[in-house]
Amino acid sequence: MNDKKLLEVKDLHVSFFTPVGEVKAVGGISYDLGYNEVMGIVGESGSGKSVEAYSIIGLLQSPGKVTGGEVLFEGRNVLEFSNKEMQAFRGNEISMIFQNPMTCLNPVYTVGDQLIEAVCCHESIGKDEAKRRALEMLTMVGINNVEQRFNQYPHELSGGMRQRVMIAMGLICHPKLLIADEPTTALDVTIQAQILELMKDLQQKTQMSIVFITHNLGVVAEICDRVSVMYAGRIVEQGKVDDIFYNPHHPYTMGLLRSMPNIEETRHEKLIPIDGTPVDMLNPPAGCPFGPRCEFCMNICLRENPPLIQVSEGHRASCWLYVEQAQIACERGEEIE
Amino acid sequence: MIRFLIRRLTMSVATLLIIACLTFLLMNLVPGGPFLSEKAPSPEVLAAMEAKYGLDKPLGVQMVTWISDFAKGDLGVSFRLQKNRPVADIITDLFPTSAKLGFIALGIAVLLGIPLGCVAAYHRGHWLDSMLQVITTLGIAIPSFVLASILLVIFGVYWNILPTLGLSSWQSYLLPCFALAFYPMSYIARLTRSSMLDVIHQEYIRTARAKGVSPTKIIFKHALRNSVIPVITYLGPLTAGIITGSFVIESVFNIPGLGRYYIQSIIGRDYPIIMATTVFYAALLISMNLLVDIIYKFIDPRIDITGEVE
């Protein structure tokens, strides 16, 4: 069971065919996710982290299209599912929760209605049984007065409560994989902590795997087992949480870690941002996309995209800095064949 | 809820009063009068006719007289178009005809317009959508008298399959109702389409797709209820206007209805008819708007029109 992978993303390419040109949102990413594992996907806005998640669950809408690669869920290529298969798949074996709880629930139907719908479109159970399940889920996500809340409309609930309802909807069919697209970003900090606690708790109880998308490294440290750092549609570093935090190899990861404000710093120390601006995805330059912003940028970085290099067990980074042999060969004036 | 209704009712009566006064003022301020364009009567005859109908009294007095009469249910008599016939009789005679046509046309407009709009939104970019766009844009661009005349010529004359004048048989309803319905149907279809397109891109639709809900259910259960609100807003004034009759349709197809009569009375300066019909129309409009507001409450639980705290 340890070797069998729940999710394998292989060389996924996604592009958006807009009126002004093709935007290569995701340019070849690969990662694996085992059972009972939490993978964090970190990156800034525009790095492609949400887009690749949408491709996995089949929610990518035109003008976006998957232009290459495979996504294997328990061995089946999800990208080749028919519409009916995808419909049965979504919400059932794989679930997704989104960023903005204020707008993610249909305002004209009650919470209970929407929960019952979530379970009834996959399992043929009676209304009473469905209601029982729904109430059970609402209790599990930490909502009080479940009977009352069941009959209320989304606008009568607070942001934190709505996010809990979203989580309940996502879990009601006991999926094997949950994709969480920045679920805490739109919430107050204290509520963020509560929701994170809840998710950790639920994950341990249900043993489902989670793909947790965020731009907040603090959240990653809380809940993730492994991390993939994305930049400009590519994975630049991948590894266990400890590896990434204590032994970062890619300059972008280092920059991210360095830019986190430290509560112990004195007020006189400046924050250290990453210089430069994000890449124009319409005309991505050749070479490493992070090059112009990187303090270690070398000439080869501007010419060629670096390969993904195994740093240690389970830890990989895509950077020219670690190609030692090439360096040696260069010193000797030789070429690698 | 009761308090809300009472408040609305009082406001309505006040509005009706204001509209009545405004109309009265406008009618009298604009040059011209009911008897001027007939074969020019001699000044004595003119004075006598004006005295008979109370037109020689100062405006303020006339207005107050009219309002008090109206409150008693006396709408006066027609000056010109049907000499001395009580206005109330005229309206009760003509209104049912216009209303019948209007309701049928309304039904056509809604029952065809909304599904067409949904289809267009769902198949956005498809040739089906483009075709529907062309038809509906034509529908709002062609003047109604052009459409009515062309339909008349094609179906009534060249193909000779439908009657052209009056309302004798059920077939004779087809042409006028369809001509009357074409503009609202096109407008409703366009409105539904753009509203649907807005709604389809909302995040709760994405959530529904992520849950695995079937596409039909997404359109008819999740999207439709949210997108129908602007359409209902439009239906309020539309209903009031369409059941009071369209001058064009009634003229082209020679149907004795309130719409045609109203326009003729304005041109002919038949004051009592103008006043009564304007107030009648305004009353209809206000009640339709009230109905629409009540319907809102059933569709969208967020809307709280009563202003009462939950």
Next chain:
Amino acid sequence: MKSRKYGHITLPSFHIDAECLIDQKPDLKIRQDDFELANSASKESFIENKPSMSYWQDAWRRLKKNKVAMIALYCIIFLILFAFIGPFFSDYTYSQQTRGHENCPPFWQQPDAEYLATHENFSKYDHPFGTDNLGRDMMVRLMKGTQVSMIIGFTASLIVLVIGALYGSISGYVGGRVDDFMMRFVELLYSVPDILIVLLLASSMKPALTAFINKNPDSGFSDFVNVLGAPLIGIFIAFALLYWVGTSRIIRGQVLMLKGQEFVMAANALGASNSRIIMKHLLPNCIGQLIVTTCMQVPSAIFLESFLSFLGLGVSAPLTSLGSMAADAIGGIYSYTFRLIIPSVLLSVLILSFNLLGDGLRDALDPRLKR
């Protein structure tokens, strides 16, 4: 292997398999200076700079991509040429009644024997669209009618534009009680039945204007009134009184939104007067909305005029508009169908084109990139 030190960071170094590298990058050729730090010049040239476009260039580009709107634009341009340049190519004027040429059929219809017998020297192309029962050439009358319809549309829109924009911007800018009051007034105007006003004005203008003309027979205004006809003046007045409310609401909304932005605060801080701020800062930013609303107002003005023509309250003969021509033709609908069809088609195309162009402009001028 030595570890490389960069500033305060020591990068770990280690071996990698050459195979790993070859698998991923079989065509890699290493150059001498590859592992030197790149200088900032080459880093900057790395980033291509897209030429920046102004707001108007961007909007024009988006409009051009919209095929339907472009076709509508071409139609309008064609109709303008047809209406204003066309008459120079004809031998007849719109009011000229040519004896002996009455009821001439259009060039695609064969005249019946009886007609040919009574009209010698009959040429199909003399009157390409035929003539009416007074012997006036239809083609030229169509051109004139298009002219008139367009002029009415544009003038009415202009009136609405000026009054609505000023009213809305003042109301939005001043805000507070004044804004409240101004908006209440607008709501009151909304509840006035517009058809009532239009008809009252249209049918009452005649005696009033005749009286005026009789008093001032020489003024240019009298000529203007004579030519256009009283009811039309009535329409313009109705527009000036009623139809600007929609525009004022839209402009007020825009102004309210712009008011809070920093450039207005800056102008204020620099001591600009209120009227200057409105004229030089706020209104130019509303131009997009203004263009769209004006474009949509033109067809509704033309629509209204055609309705009035149907009632017999349109332009006074011999001047004609597309609506008048269509309305006049209804009487002879069975025998001379083309007299209804052609002006109706032109009228519909005119209204349709403006509507579609307005739609396209709205999409193009919207700064938010649509899907």
